[in-house]
Amino acid sequence: MRTGIRQTDVLIVGAGPTGLALGIDLARHGVDALVVERGGTLTPGSRGKGLQPRTMEVYEDLGVLDEILAAGGPYPVGMIWQDGRQAGEHRMFDPAEDGEEGSRFTGPWMVPQWRNQEILRARLEQLGGSLSFGREVTGIEQDADGVTAHFATGEPVRARYAVAADGGRSAVRRALNIGMTGETVDPDPLLVADVRIAGLERTWWHVFPPAGEGAGFLALCPLAGTEDFQLVAQFPDGTDLEPLLTLDGVRKVVADRTHLAAEAVTEVGWSSNFRPRAALADRFREGRVFLAGDAAHVHSPAGGQGLNTSVQDAYNLGWKLGAVLGGRAPESLLDTYEEERRPNAAAMLGLSTAIHRDEARRGAKTRQLGLNYRESSLSEETRPAPGEIRAGDRMPDLTVDGVRLFDRLRGPEWAVVELEDGVFLVRPDGYVGWAGDSTEGLEGYRARVGA
Missing domain, CATH: 3.50.50.60 (FAD/NAD(P)-binding domain)
Known part of the structure; x- marks a missing residue:
């Protein structure tokens, strides 16, 4: 040693x-x-x-x-502004129904x-x-x-x-x-900052579309659990954003692109800039x-x-x-x-x-609930007629015999789950490693992967 x-x-x-x-x-x-x-x-x-x-x-x-x-908290609905007036709502994410894809979570959490x-x-x-x-x-x-x-x-x-x-x-x-x-996704750089803004309603994700040719959008999203907004502003390719990463710089951007006065921005806690790639x-x-x-x-x-x-x-x-x-x-x-x-x-x-x-x-x-590892060498599907859940799939959060399945799976161990359409060996990360009509062949798989 x-x-x-x-x-x-x-x-x-x-x-x-x-x-x-x-x-x-x-x-x-x-x-x-x-x-x-x-x-x-x-x-x-x-x-x-x-x-x-x-x-x-x-x-x-x-x-x-x-x-x-x-x-x-959940994401707020977007509010689009035009000429200082509310012009309509915009929903950023397509909604999911309760229990869709076998999860207790239906949308992003901020x-x-x-x-x-x-x-x-x-x-x-x-x-x-x-x-x-x-x-x-x-x-x-x-x-x-x-x-x-x-x-x-x-x-x-x-x-x-x-x-x-x-x-x-x-x-x-x-x-x-x-x-x-890789590639540049968008040549137009973005300014992002955490800001305090007086007098701005926190119910909405405020979106200010470009006011003219060559201008960029600005968005102010209330950050759940804080008093801040996340500001995102787009600029034409070639714009030097460094001078705008200050309180005065952010104030100018907000005053130029919204109905808010520059002084409404009372604090900039953090700021950065990047080009999406x-x-x-x-x-x-x-x-x-x-x-x-x-x-x-x-x-x-x-x-x-x-x-x-x-x-x-x-x-x-x-x-x-x-x-x-x-x-x-x-x-x-x-x-x-x-x-x-x-x-x-x-x-x-x-x-x-x-x-x-x-x-x-x-x-x-x-x-990301539908991502799977079906093509992985770790996924072994032995059933001639697989059901809806296959080896390599994320095991959904089902209720089995009155017990929430994820409560049984919690922890860093492998787990065997028996359902009507098969027997499943679930990996520590919640994906099905092995699936069969019975437990025949299960121990051989365990030995191969150290389960």
């Missing part, structure tokens, strides 16, 4: 929702993991504020649902990302997980036994595996020379290092898929690392992470881009 180097089973680089969710899941599996963050605090700003129904199910399993529900991260951090620390700030990765080395990470300050860390969850400009991904293939990493794994979240895929924010797809990455990888590190599964199980997650990330990128370009609606696909 090396001396003078901190040892851990899994090093997670990045303390956003991806890294924190993965840290929580690994802690549930008894894995010693360290989450490191280059900044001195959690990343500020509302950023990815929408949690889709599938992510809410994941959060319930991770033990943070009550806090997430208390911290947020929680500012900074608050989401606070809740995840508290749960990580409750489970005994480790989080270290001010740790900027400067180099990654790996060999047959593990990974060594070097930092701008502080001692190196030696881990059996590492996960890059350090965002779209991932230092770890660049150190591994993993390319990203979509990109997918060429691979999600290099040896003992995995990519997750924005380090692996970058989305337009229009579809509300980026953060949610990222949390699904963590939920898929966590139980697999736990099984391998715990000696319950062969190392080859980790190959299924890229096999399962990269195609799903590609599909969600396509959806996000289509929504941004008004080529698709925010409907059932954005809720």
Whole structure:
């Protein structure tokens, strides 16, 4: 064993929702993991504020649902303004019926990302997980036994595996020379900020369409659980947005594009700018290092898929690392992470881009309940005539013998579920690994995957 180097089973680089969710899941599996963050605090700003129904199910399993529900609220209806007058309502998301797709959640739940991260951090620390700030990765080395990470300050860390969850400009991904293939979704840059505005009704998501040729839209969304609004404003390609990232700059934008006076903006808590793009990493794994979240895929924010797809990455990888590190599964199980997650990330990128370009609606696909791993090598369907639920599908939240199925499935273990149309072995992440008409062949599958 090396001396003078901190040892851990899994090093997670990045303390956003991806890294924190993965840290929580690994802690549930008894894995010693360290989450490191280059900044001195959690990343500020509302950023990815929408949690889709599938992510809410994941959060319930991770033990943070009550806090997430208390911290947020449903999305408001959009109100379109023209010349200082309310011109009509706009519903951003297609509604779902109660119980549709076998879920108790019917639409996105709004929680500012900074608050989401606070809740995840508290749960990580409750489970005994480790989080270290001010740790900027400067180099990654790996060999047959593990990974060594070097930092701008502080001692190196030696881990059996590492996960890059350090965002779209991932230092770890660049150190591994993993390319990203993508495109600019929209050449027009966006300004986004968390602002306080006096005298603006919080019942609506206020939308101000472009006032003339060459102008862009402005939207003010009341952030649930806070007194802030998230401001998003579009500008023509080539506009320098840096001068607008101040209180005076935001005031000018609001006064120019709405009926509100500049002084109505009383505070800017956080601001940023970006150009919407979509990109997918060429691979999600290099040896003992995995990519997750924005380090692996970058989305337009229009579809509300980026953060949610990222949390699904963590939920898929966590139980697999736990099984391998715990000696319950062969190392080859980790190959299924890229096999399962990269195609799903590609599909969600396509959806996000289509929504941004008004080529698709925010409907059932954005809720992510229908995503499946039917083509995965982990999915074994043995029935000659499969029913509605197949191997690779998310197990719906059914009521069986008066008991809510998700109450039985909660926790980091595999579970056998017997229904009228078959027997199902459900993975720790809630997807059906094996399905049969009876239990014949089940034990062979268990032995193969370490279930």
